Amino acid sequence: MINSGKMEKIDLKGMDRAEMQEYAQSLGLQSFRGRQIFRWIYQEGVLDFSGMSDIGKPIREKLSEAAYISELACDKKLVSSDGSTKFLFRLSDGNHIESVLIPEAQRVTLCVSCQVGCPAGCLFCATGRMGFKRNLKAGEIVDQFLRVQRESKRRISNIVFMGMGEPMLNLDNVLKACRILNDDYGPSLSQKKITISTVGILKGLKRFVSNPGKLGLAISLHAADDELRQRLIPPAKSTSLVDIMDEAKRYTKKAGRRASFEYLLLGGVNDSIADAKKLVKLIEGIPCKINLIRYNPVEGLPFKKPDEEKVIKFRDYLYPRVYAAMIRESRGIDIQGACGQLAGQQKD
Ligand code: SF4
Incomplete structure (x- = not known):
């Protein structure tokens, strides 16, 4: 107002x-x-x-x-050598958020934020380090799409909630934004082209899975045993992997779609064949695909990129033991726009 x-x-x-x-x-x-x-x-x-x-x-x-009719202000735009673009948006209260546009041959994906900062505090993530300021309103989420679409020559075909924030902690606004984006009188984006990503906050996940429609679900695992996972992802202390897997199974039945599991490979932490074996066992029987992501170094964080040889061996152990496993190429690393690198800071 x-x-x-x-x-x-x-x-x-x-x-x-x-x-x-x-x-x-x-x-x-x-x-x-x-x-x-x-x-x-x-x-x-x-x-x-x-x-x-x-x-x-x-x-x-x-x-x-x-x-x-409000609009986000764009304070900065950084274009990566790989063609992806990071937008730094200023909200009406002066806070900043980031969105990343990733053009590929077959599709154009926009990675949106749903919170200013993030309360989850995952150890490997720049957003987690900046703390939590507030939830985004549905309009501020949808506006990331509208603002970027206006500047993009190609139509945005996919939206992933993988920017700043944990969607299950701002579920009402995230679902409302999805409803607007999906509306035939609005951007009319198919639910199948919108993916909600989560570290598995159980209360929100259960609620989402009760009525997912055709929205995509990507669960960030990053470890296949509770002990390591709890060290990397603080909210995992109150949620076991067994509970998360139950919800993933329920999602595949309700939505009639495969679940996605994201696995961030941290050099020397979770990238061994023993880790891959645990992962195969964990997801046994769940129709899913696994996206392996190489860790992108963030200044001041104590993790390193995995060795390339280990990445390939990890993938080769997984597939064909699981339905699908692929190494996702990180985009926008040079502009700090890749997974885990968004910090919403305006630096001169
Ligand atoms: S990885 Fe996701 S949930 Fe964890 S701190 Fe970063 S933004 Fe939050």
């Missing part, structure tokens, strides 16, 4: 279609006006009511007296 002098103006960015229709009615308009406004904001990226050409002038004037 902002104060226009006479009255508090309401921010429409972040309302889903049902809320927008209700809001239109609250102004004495017909509910379809809400749908029109929804389409202008989320499909056309319009920020000014005067640009909504199928809405009459008196209604547009009424809207601009009562409401506004």
Whole structure:
């Protein structure tokens, strides 16, 4: 909300279609006006009511007296030598978040943030080191898509919640953002093209798995035994791998899709064949794919990149013992835009 002098103006960015229709009615308009406004904001990226050409002038004037459409400010844009781009966005309260656009031959993926900082505090992650400031609102999540789409020559085809923050700790806003992104009157992105990534916060995970629709689920394992996992991921102390695997199984049945497991290979920590054996045993019987990610060094953190030979051996042990295992090439390392490197800091 902002104060226009006479009255508090309401921010429409972040309302889903049902809320927008209700809001239109609250102004004495017909509910379809809400749908029109929804389409202008989320499909056309319009920020000014005067640009909504199928809405009459008196209604547009009424809207601009009562409401506004917020937008993230882009403070910095860094382009990697591999073509990915990291955006540093400033929120209305001055906090910063980061999003990374990753163009590939077959698709264009946007990695979005869902929190300012992150309370999970994973030992290998730059975001975890900056602490937690606040949850993002649904509008601030969707706006990362709208802002980046405006600058991207190609259409964004996939969204992954793998930026700053833990989605299961801000689930209401994450799901609302997904609903808006998926809406036919909005960006109309298929649920299958949106992936929620989590370290496995059980309460949120259970809730998500109860009704996942067709949204993708990626669970960050990073270790196949509870003891090591609890050392790397502090919230894992209250969640056992057995419970997480139960939810992964339930997800595959409910969503009718494979689960993804992310495994960050930390040199000398979790990259041995003994670790690979434990991993195969852990995921036995779960239709899934495993994404292996080489650790990207972060200044000040006590981990190193795994040896290339060990990475290949790890993958070769997994496959064909598991349904699918691939080494995911990290993108944007030179701009600190790869997994675990986002810190939302504005450095001169
Ligand atoms: S890895 Fe994910 S959950 Fe862990 S601290 Fe980083 S952003 Fe948070």
